[in-house]
Amino acid sequence: MTTPFYITTPIYYVNARPHLGHAYTTILADVATRFNTMRQAETFFLTGTDEHGDKILQAAEKEGLNPKQYVDKISALFRNLWPELNICNNHFIRTTDPSHMAIVQQVLSRIHASGDIYFSEYKGLYCFGCERFYTERELVDGKCPDHEVEPKVIKESNYFFKMSRYQDWLIEHIQQHPDFIRPERYRNEVLAFLKEPLEDLCISRPKSRISWGITLPFDKDYVTYVWFDALLNYISGLGYPDGKLFKTFWPAAQHIVAKDILKPHGIYWPIMLKAAGIPIYKHLNVHGYWNIDQSKMSKSLGNVVEPLQLKNVYGLDAFRFFLMRDMVFGLDSSFNEEALVQRINSDLANDLGNLFSRVLSMVRKYFKSVVPEPDADLVDTGWMELKSASMAAVNEFDEQMQAFAFHKGLLAIWDLISRMNKTIDTAAPWNLVKNGKHKAALKTVIYNLLEGLRIVSGLIYPIMPDTAQKMQRQLGLDPESRFYEIARLKHWGETLPGAGLPMFEPLFPRVENMPKSAAHSVNTAVPSSLPDIKPLITFDDFNKLDLRVATIVHAETIPKSKKLLKIEIDMGERRTIVSGILESYRPEDIVGMQVVVVANLKPAKLMGITSQGMLLAADAESGDSLVILDRNAAPGSCIN
Ligand code: MSP
Numbered sequence: 001m002t003t004p005f006y007i008t009t010p011i012y013y014v015n016a017r018p019h020l021g022h023a024y025t026t027i028l029a030d031v032a033t034r035f036n037t038m039r040q041a042e043t044f045f046l047t048g049t050d051e052h053g054d055k056i057l058q059a060a061e062k063e064g065l066n067p068k069q070y071v072d073k074i075s076a077l078f079r080n081l082w083p084e085l086n087i088c089n090n091h092f093i094r095t096t097d098p099s100h101m102a103i104v105q106q107v108l109s110r111i112h113a114s115g116d117i118y119f120s121e122y123k124g125l126y127c128f129g130c131e132r133f134y135t136e137r138e139l140v141d142g143k144c145p146d147h148e149v150e151p152k153v154i155k156e157s158n159y160f161f162k163m164s165r166y167q168d169w170l171i172e173h174i175q176q177h178p179d180f181i182r183p184e185r186y187r188n189e190v191l192a193f194l195k196e197p198l199e200d201l202c203i204s205r206p207k208s209r210i211s212w213g214i215t216l217p218f219d220k221d222y223v224t225y226v227w228f229d230a231l232l233n234y235i236s237g238l239g240y241p242d243g244k245l246f247k248t249f250w251p252a253a254q255h256i257v258a259k260d261i262l263k264p265h266g267i268y269w270p271i272m273l274k275a276a277g278i279p280i281y282k283h284l285n286v287h288g289y290w291n292i293d294q295s296k297m298s299k300s301l302g303n304v305v306e307p308l309q310l311k312n313v314y315g316l317d318a319f320r321f322f323l324m325r326d327m328v329f330g331l332d333s334s335f336n337e338e339a340l341v342q343r344i345n346s347d348l349a350n351d352l353g354n355l356f357s358r359v360l361s362m363v364r365k366y367f368k369s370v371v372p373e374p375d376a377d378l379v380d381t382g383w384m385e386l387k388s389a390s391m392a393a394v395n396e397f398d399e400q401m402q403a404f405a406f407h408k409g410l411l412a413i414w415d416l417i418s419r420m421n422k423t424i425d426t427a428a429p430w431n432l433v434k435n436g437k438h439k440a441a442l443k444t445v446i447y448n449l450l451e452g453l454r455i456v457s458g459l460i461y462p463i464m465p466d467t468a469q470k471m472q473r474q475l476g477l478d479p480e481s482r483f484y485e486i487a488r489l490k491h492w493g494e495t496l497p498g499a500g501l502p503m504f505e506p507l508f509p510r511v512e513n514m515p516k517s518a519a520h521s522v523n524t525a526v527p528s529s530l531p532d533i534k535p536l537i538t539f540d541d542f543n544k545l546d547l548r549v550a551t552i553v554h555a556e557t558i559p560k561s562k563k564l565l566k567i568e569i570d571m572g573e574r575r576t577i578v579s580g581i582l583e584s585y586r587p588e589d590i591v592g593m594q595v596v597v598v599a600n601l602k603p604a605k606l607m608g609i610t611s612q613g614m615l616l617a618a619d620a621e622s623g624d625s626l627v628i629l630d631r632n633a634a635p636g637s638c639i640n
């Protein structure tokens with residue numbers, strides 16, 4: 001085991017439904033966690049919800065619910081979304097958890113006792129959206145930069161935390177630990193902010209104004225300022241102070257946030273930890289915004305994109321891939337559905353999907369779906385240098401992912417993929433096959449490509465875990481094994497010669513027509529660039545087709561036919577169908593599959609056998625691809 005790895009996301013406010021921005025940070029944390037599992041680290045991943053404060057209270061009132069009912073409802077939306085996005089958080093913390101509330105009071109008492117909290121009257125500019133005071137110089141054109149409204153002047157007596165006392169210490173800490181805040185631009189931003197004298201932090205709100213919060217342990221008329229409460233989730237979620245999790249994981253703590261909350265995480269939080277005598281976290285990883293038309297995607301600006309809708313339209317792994325590939329960590333990115341479709345088609349369907357189907361169809365065609373034995377002398381020679389290219393890709397990926405440069409990690413994988421596609425073109429296995437002398441070379445190049453695909457399947461695991469497993473299965477490997485461990489990816493030769501490969505299933509279909517927009521704020525225009533499209537039909541025309549679900553119960557070849565298979569189906573009744581898919585499927589591969597049948601096609605005689613219907617199949621580049629169901633349905637079910 002290498003060192004433990006602890007990662008957190010911000011805990012999200014429950015005044016709005018989760019959107020793509022929240023999903024992005026949480027998927028980042030998931031990818032980072034899975035990547036550390038590849039490095040055999042012991043990992044802990046924490047996310048959750050931030051449930052106290054004025055804006056939560058107002059949102060509850062607006063819905064006619066009491067605050068507890070309201071926070072339970074919205075918190076559940078976040079909690080239930082994460083498994084849908086294949087996010088493997090170890091714990092989900094809520095600031096209304098009694099154990100968290102007790103720890104907030106404990107830390108406050110400790111800092112109060114050490115003399116770092118004092119009571120005073122204060123008059124300042126307060127943004128109700130952010131629930132905090134602003135200094136003049138933090139405003140943009142006199143307005144809060146996040147909510148774009150002018151803050152109100154308010155005057156009240158409150159408790160203050162002596163942050164100023166720790167300013168010099170913090171500057172020194174940041175200077176001595178260059179990767180404490182990363183990327184560097186955000187480190188510089190914090191250092192620039194610290195050039196001005198740091199004001200003390202108002203850490204209480206009078207109950208006469210806000211009652212929904214954690215009561216100060218030393219004054220029952222006040223509740224704790226939401227940020228002082230929320231930041232402590234990172235330790236309460238580990239069972240601070242005595243929990244085993246805290247002891248194991250806190251020394252390795254890393255946070256991920258977007259730049260909107262750089263100041264509380266880069267300034268308040270380390271100072272709070274220092275004042276409470278708790279070791280400081282290791283890294284603060286700061287990313288940019290997903291924008292829509294130059295503005296940050298946010299609930300208050302009403303331009304949000306729903307993650308689940310994107311998942312449902314494009315598939316989860318494609319969605320996760322797009323988020324990781326299209327945002328350079330640290331910089332802003334503009335969300336746009338056309339770019340998502342373009343990525344799916346070029347990187348996933350064309351580069352990876354085609355490579356996978358080309359290699360597997362060659363194994364099927366030249367070696368009857370059995371992994372060939374490579375020639376040891378040929379493995380890393382001439383155009384076959386896939387072994388060294390794969391090892392270089394694993395090393396580059398490892399380095400970039402550790403530095404939180406996820407898009408560069410993906411580039412390393414795609415370089416390998418394009419190298420493999422080029423290898424196929426240069427080696428031209430279809431020529432090698434014609435000349436018996438080249439049998440050893442043919443076997444070796446195909447074996448190398450299978451090994452390369454095994455390594456690609458491991459490298460994509462943190463970003464696209466389901467696709468990684470799907471590739472493994474089709475490569476005849478065990479998808480339940482820890483196939484993605486870096487140590488195993490650095491080892492060449494795990495694919496076993498002689499192993500039989502199961503039936504081929506394509507990885508990523510091309511998105512030909514952009515579906516109706518998944519994101520309400522995105523342009524929904526459907527490009528119509530399909531060549532040779534047939535004349536339009538009415539719904540009544542379409543309705544004349546009787547499409548049914550059928551299970552294939554038996555299949556056999558037909559003497560003297562190179563293309564046809566005789567297939568017995570169960571679609572509520574038994575039927576025989578003759579189908580021209582023999583070049584793409586072996587009879588034993590398709591038994592048990594649930595397919596789509598045109599049930600009311602006039603019977604026709606083929607090779608002397610009456611065919612009672614037709615199976616639907618796509619004209620894929622690698623041959624025919626049967627239309628199959630992605631979950632079981634009763635034979636005979638209608639398709640409409
Ligand atoms: N509750 C505080 C955080 C407390 S952590 C101790 C909060 N909540 S939030 O719901 O507003 O979440 C902000 C975070 O959501 C951002 O830092 C980022 O992680 C994510 N994002 C929200 N909108 C986003 C974008 N448009 N783009 C990228 N990330 C975004 O602040």
